[in-house]
Amino acid sequence: MTHALELELKQMIIDTLELEDVTPEDIDPDAPLFVEGLGLDSIDALELGLALQKHYGIKLDAESDDTRQHFASLNHLAALVEARRVK
Amino acid sequence: MTDTWLPDAWRNASLAAPMGWYLAPDWQAVTWQTLHGRIGAWQALLDSHGGPESCWLLYSSDLLDFTAALIAIWERGDHALLPGDEQPDTLTALDAQTCARLGNVERGLLPGHPRPPLWGNISRRQLAVSLYTSGSTGTPQRIDKSFAQLGAELDTHARLWPLQGQLIISQVSHQHIYGLLFAVLRPLFERSPMMLTTCRYPEMLSTALQQLASASEKRTDIPGGAVLISAPPPLERLPDHLDWTSAPATLHRVHSSGAPLSASASRHAHRLLGAPIQEIYGSSETGGIGWRDQQDDSAWHPLPGVEIRTDDEGCLCLRSPFLPSQDWHYQADRIQATPGGRFRLLGRADRIAKVGGKRLSLTAMDRSLGNHPQVTQARTVTLPERDHRLGAIVKLTSDRLPWQRHARQALIESLRTHLAGSYPSTVIPRYWRFVGHWPTDTQGKLSSAVITRLFRDLDDARLPRWLGASSPDDDHCDIDLEVPERLTYLRGHFADNPVVPGVAIIQWVVDLAREFLAVTGRFQRLERIRFALSLLPGERARLSLDVATTTTGERLSFTLSGQRGQHASGKIVFAPEGRRHDG
Numbered sequence: 042m043t044h045a046l047e048l049e050l051k052q053m054i055i056d057t058l059e060l061e062d063v064t065p066e067d068i069d070p071d072a073p074l075f076v077e078g079l080g081l082d083s084i085d086a087l088e089l090g091l092a093l094q095k096h097y098g099i100k101l102d103a104e105s106d107d108t109r110q111h112f113a114s115l116n117h118l119a120a121l122v123e124a125r126r127v128k
Numbered sequence: 129m130t131d132t133w134l135p136d137a138w139r140n141a142s143l144a145a146p147m148g149w150y151l152a153p154d155w156q157a158v159t160w161q162t163l164h165g166r167i168g169a170w171q172a173l174l175d176s177h178g179g180p181e182s183c184w185l186l187y188s189s190d191l192l193d194f195t196a197a198l199i200a201i202w203e204r205g206d207h208a209l210l211p212g213d214e215q216p217d218t219l220t221a222l223d224a225q226t227c228a229r230l231g232n233v234e235r236g237l238l239p240g241h242p243r244p245p246l247w248g249n250i251s252r253r254q255l256a257v258s259l260y261t262s263g264s265t266g267t268p269q270r271i272d273k274s275f276a277q278l279g280a281e282l283d284t285h286a287r288l289w290p291l292q293g294q295l296i297i298s299q300v301s302h303q304h305i306y307g308l309l310f311a312v313l314r315p316l317f318e319r320s321p322m323m324l325t326t327c328r329y330p331e332m333l334s335t336a337l338q339q340l341a342s343a344s345e346k347r348t349d350i351p352g353g354a355v356l357i358s359a360p361p362p363l364e365r366l367p368d369h370l371d372w373t374s375a376p377a378t379l380h381r382v383h384s385s386g387a388p389l390s391a392s393a394s395r396h397a398h399r400l401l402g403a404p405i406q407e408i409y410g411s412s413e414t415g416g417i418g419w420r421d422q423q424d425d426s427a428w429h430p431l432p433g434v435e436i437r438t439d440d441e442g443c444l445c446l447r448s449p450f451l452p453s454q455d456w457h458y459q460a461d462r463i464q465a466t467p468g469g470r471f472r473l474l475g476r477a478d479r480i481a482k483v484g485g486k487r488l489s490l491t492a493m494d495r496s497l498g499n500h501p502q503v504t505q506a507r508t509v510t511l512p513e514r515d516h517r518l519g520a521i522v523k524l525t526s527d528r529l530p531w532q533r534h535a536r537q538a539l540i541e542s543l544r545t546h547l548a549g550s551y552p553s554t555v556i557p558r559y560w561r562f563v564g565h566w567p568t569d570t571q572g573k574l575s576s577a578v579i580t581r582l583f584r585d586l587d588d589a590r591l592p593r594w595l596g597a598s599s600p601d602d603d604h605c606d607i608d609l610e611v612p613e614r615l616t617y618l619r620g621h622f623a624d625n626p627v628v629p630g631v632a633i634i635q636w637v638v639d640l641a642r643e644f645l646a647v648t649g650r651f652q653r654l655e656r657i658r659f660a661l662s663l664l665p666g667e668r669a670r671l672s673l674d675v676a677t678t679t680t681g682e683r684l685s686f687t688l689s690g691q692r693g694q695h696a697s698g699k700i701v702f703a704p705e706g707r708r709h710d711g
Contacts, residue, residue, distance in 0.1 A: 055614065059517070059586060061559060062537050064613050064665065080544070082553040084484045084516055 046119055054115075057092040058085050070115040078114075086112055098127035132286075134279055135250050137316050138163065138199055146349055148192065148315075148322035149295075151336055155343050155350065158324060163196055165242025170200030170230075173239045178227040182206045183258075185222050187214050187303060188231030191324045194302055195312055197230050197239075202256065203248040209258045210303045212268065213569075213577060252276040259305050261412045268576055271305075271412045272452075280449040281309060281415050282317045284432055288419075289406070291320035294353040294380055297336060298326050299362045301570055305412045306385040310357045321351065328570075329601045330362065334370040341374040354378050356401070359386040360572040364393040366400050376402025383408060386571035388473060394422040409473065414457060415450030418471065427470035436471060438463060443477050484516045484554045493518075493551070500546045502528045502539070505566055508557055509579050511586075519583055520557035521574070526564045531691035533613070533666025536562070559583060564608065567596040589616040592636055595668075597644050605644045607671045609636070609688075611663060618665055627662040633696050637671065637686045641700075645675045649682045649702025657698035663688070669695055680704065 051065035054074070058081065072078040075086070089112065093099040099122065101111070111121040141147070141160040150156045178184070184201050186208045188194040201208045209226050211218050214233045223229070229236045256275045260268040291314060298311035315322045327333040337354070344352040356379055363384055366372075379401055385408040389397075394405050409428055410416040417436070418428035430436050435447040437456075444459040451457055462474040479490040490508045497506035497520065505523040522543070530536035540560055547556050561582045569575045585591040593610035611618075611628055618626040634654065641647040663669060669690040676683045682702040688695045 059514075059558065062533070062540060062613060062666065076553075080553070084554045 046122065047115065050115060050118055050122065053092055053096060054079075054089065057088050068115055070119075073114055074112055074118070081112075093122070096128075097122050097125075099125045132283070132317070134275065134282065134313070134317055135202070135247070137319055138167075139247050141319060146321055147319075148324040149350065151323065151325035151327075151332070151339070155339065155347070157349065158192055162242070163192065163199075164245050166192065166196035166239065167200045167203070167245040168243030169239035169241060170197045171204060171246060172243055173230075173237055174200060174204055174206070177237065178206070180205060182227045183209055183225060185209050185211060185219065185226040185229045186231055187211050187219070187229070187233045187236065189326070190232065191298075191302065191312065191322060191326065193231065193238075195316065195322075198257075198312070200245070202250055203246065205248050205250070205254075207255045207257065209270075210260075210308070212260045212301075212303055212575075215577065218577070250275060252279065257308070259303075259308070259412050269413075273305075274452065277415065277450050277452060278309070278313060280433070282313055284416070284449075285309070285314055286318055288432060289355075289381060289383075291315065291318040291355060292353075293320055293351055294355050295321050295323055295340065295351050296357060297323040297333070297354050298357040299328055299333065300326075300357055300359050300386070304386075304571060305415065306359075306408070306410075306571075307357065309415075310383055310385075320355075323354075328362070330366055330370055331601065333362075334372060337374045337378050338371060340378050344378075352378065353380045355380055356382040356403070358382055358384050358397075359570070360384060360389050360393065361568060361570060363389060363397040363405070366397055368400065372400045372402075375400065379403040381406060385410065387573055389422070391422055391426065398423050411459070413451075414446065414448060414459065417444075417446055417448070417459075425470070427466045427472050429470055436463070438465065441477065442474070444471075481510045481518075482515070483510065483518055486552070486555055488551075488555050490518075493547070493555075496547060496550055497522060497543065500543060502542075507574060511559070511579075511583055514559075514586075516554075517559065518555065518557040519559040519561065519579075521561045521563060521567070521579070521582060523563050523566050529564055529668065530562060531668045533664065536560075536610075536666055536668075559586065561593070561595055563596050565596055565598060585612050589614055590632075590635075597640075599644065603645065603675050603677075605640075605673045607640055607644065607673070608668070609671055610668045611665050613665045615665070626665055628664075630657070630659045630696065633659070633663065633688060634700070637673070637684070637688075638700060640671060641673050641675065641684050641686075645673055645684075647675055647682050647684060647702060649704055652681065652701045652703045655699040655701060657696070659696050661690075661693050661695045663690070663695045667692075 048065055051068045055063050075081045090101045111117050143161040145160055146157040147160045147163050148158050184206060186197055198208055209222060211222055219233060252275045254275055256273050256278055258270050258272050260270055296311060296315040300307040302308050302312045327336050340354060344350045382401055382403050382405045384405060389407055397405050404421050406419055406421050408416050409418045416431045417434055418430050420428045433449045437445050439445050442462045444461050444463045445456045447454060447456050460477045462477055463471045464474055465471050481488060481490050493508045494506050497503055502524055503522055504525060507521045509519045511519050530539050544556055567578050569578055581594055585593045593612050595608040597605055597607045599605045617629050617632040621629050667690055669688050672687045674685045681704045684700045687697040
C-alpha cells in the first residue's frame with residue numbers, strides 16, 4: 042500500500058464517519074477498525090460501503106462475509122481498493 | 129371574557145402622564161403623548177409598505193419602539209410575528225411569511241417623525257401576535273395568539289397581582305410570550321409605567337433600584353414601588369457584592385418564568401431583594417398554567433380559571449381560557465397532585481428518538497450519562513441531517529474539563545464504556561460537547577438555537593468548536609472553544625506538527641466578537657498581537673473579549689488562554705462606518 046493511499050483512506054474514514062477525535066496518525070493500519078480498535082459499528086460499515094462506491098466506484102455486497110474481511114483493518118481495506126477500484 | 133378592553137388602555141390614556149422612563153439620562157420621562165406620536169409614525173410607515181391585513185416581522189430591543197410598532201400594527205388591523213432572536217437565519221426563515229422587517233435589525237424599517245395616531249377596529253377574535261417556542265423540546269413552533277387569549281391572561285394577572293401604578297422593570301426579552309405579557313402588555317393594560325431601559329445585567333438593576341428610591345422622593349411623577357420581571361438566569365447569578373439595600377423598600381414583587389427556579393436560587397434572590405419571588409409555570413403555547421412562591425411552598429397553584437388533571441401516564445392535561453379552544457390540552461410534563469389543589473412538577477415525560485432505526489429514550493440515556501462519576505448534567509440530542517447519530521452535551525465540574533486532546537479522548541472512551549453496558553454501540557453519542565456551565569439562552573433554556581450553535585462546527589470545518597459563552601455585561605464575553613481535529617486550517621500547517629495558524633485565530637476573534645458583543649465596525653487594524661504559545665488540535669481554550677466603543681470606532685481586546693498558558697492576545701480596531709441598525 043502506498044503512503045498516499047493509506048492517508049487518503051484514513052481521511053475518508055474520518056470525514057465519512059465524522060470521527061471528531063481521530064486524526065490519521067491515530068489509525069493503526071493493522072488494528073481492527075470495528076468493535077475494538079477504532080470502535081466502528083454496523084452503521085459505520087454501511088456508511089463506509091457508500092463512501093467506497095463514491096470515491097473508488099467499488100460495489101460491495103453488504104450481506105456477504107467478505108465485506109467483513111475487507112473492513113477488518115485499514116490494510117485489508119487498502120488491498121480491496123487497489124484490487125477493485127474503477128476510478 | 130375580560131371586563132376591560134385592551135385597546136382602551138392606550139386610546140383613552142391621559143396624554144400628559146408618563147408611560148415610562150429611560151434610566152439615562154436622568155430618568156427621562158416618556159409621556160403617553162409621545163407614545164401616541166410614535167404609533168402614528170409607525171402607521172405612516174406601515175401604510176407605505178403594506179396592504180390590508182398584513183403580517184409584519186417585529187424585532188426591536190427598544191421597549192418604546194416595540195410597543196409603538198405593535199400598537200400601530202394592531203390598530204391597522206394587521207398582526208405581528210415576533211422572532212425569538214435576531215440571528216440572520218432566524219429572520220430569513222420568517223421573511224416569506226411577513227411583508228417587511230420592522231425594528232432595529234438588519235434590513236429593518238424604522239419610523240420617521242411623530243404623527244397623530246389613527247384608531248381602528250380591533251376584534252377579540254382577531255389574531256394579535258405569532259411567537260415561536262424556544263424549541264427546547266424540538267424544533268421551534270409558531271404559536272398564534274388572539275386578542276381574546278391575551279386579554280384573558282392579562283385580566284387574570286391584573287386580578288391576582290394588581291400593578292397599582294408601580295414601575296415595571298424588566299430583565300427579559302419581550303420577543304417571547306412571558307416578556308411580552310409581563311413587561312409590555314401588563315403595564316399597558318393596567319396603565320402602570322415601564323422602565324424603558326431593559327435592565328439585563330445585575331449592575332443596571334442595582335443602579336435602577338437605588339436611583340428609583342431617591343428619584344421618587346424628589347419627583348412626584350415617579351412611583352416609589354416597582355415590580356421586577358426576571359428569569360432564572362439573572363436571578364441565579366445575582367451577585368452578593370452589589371448594593372441591594374434599596375431593593376426591599378422599592379421592590380414589591382419579583383416574577384420569574386422560562387424555567388423553574390432552583391430552591392437555592394429562590395432563597396438567594398429573596399434574601400438579596402427582600403421581595404416575594406413569584407414564579408410562573410407555562411409555555412408559549414399554553415400561556416400561564418401555575419404559579420408559586422418557594423419561600424411559601426414548592427408546589428404550584430393553578431392560575432385562576434385553569435383546570436388541571438393527569439392522564440394515565442401522570443402527564444399534565446389542562447383546560448384554560450388562555451388556549452384557543454376549551455378542549456383538554458396535553459403537556460409533556462409529568463405532575464403529582466398535592467393537597468389543596470396544588471401540584472408538583474416531576475420533570476418532562478420521556479423524550480423518545482429514533483436513532484439508526486432504533487427507538488430509544490433520550491431521557492433514560494441522559495440519566496445514564498448523569499450517573500457517570502465525572503458528569504454533573506447531560507443531554508443527548510438528535511441533530512438535523514444526522515438522524516443516525518446522537519450528540520451529547522455533558523456538563524463536568526470545572527476541574528474535570530478536558531483541556532488537551534488525550535484527556536478528551538480518554539473521557540469519551542470512559543463515557544462510551546459506561547454506556548456500552550446498557551446500549552448498543554450504534555446509539556452511543558458520536559458528537560460530544562463538554563461544558564463547564566450549562567449553556568442556555570436568555571430564557572434559561574437549552575433551546576434548539578443553543579444546541580445548533582454547539583454543533584455548528586460539524587458543518588463548517590473552518591470554525592472552532594463552540595462550548596458556551598457568558599457575558600457579565602454588554603462589553604465583555606468569555607467563550608469556551610476547542611480546536612476540532614478536522615479543522616481545515618490544520619492541514620499542511622505544519623505537516624508533522626499541526627498548529628492553528630494565527631490568522632485563523634484572528635478570524636475567530638473577529639467573528640465571535642460580531643456574534644456575541646455585537647461589534648459592527650469595519651476591520652481596520654491589529655495592535656500588539658502576540659501568539660505566545662501554539663494552539664494544538666483537540667486543545668481547549670477560553671477566549672476573553674472586551675470591547676470599548678468610542679467615537680473613533682470599536683477597540684476589541686482579546687486573550688486566548690488554556691491550561692498550558694496564554695496562546696494569543698492583542699487588540700483589534702474597527703472603524704465606525706460599519707453597518708449599524710440602531711437608527
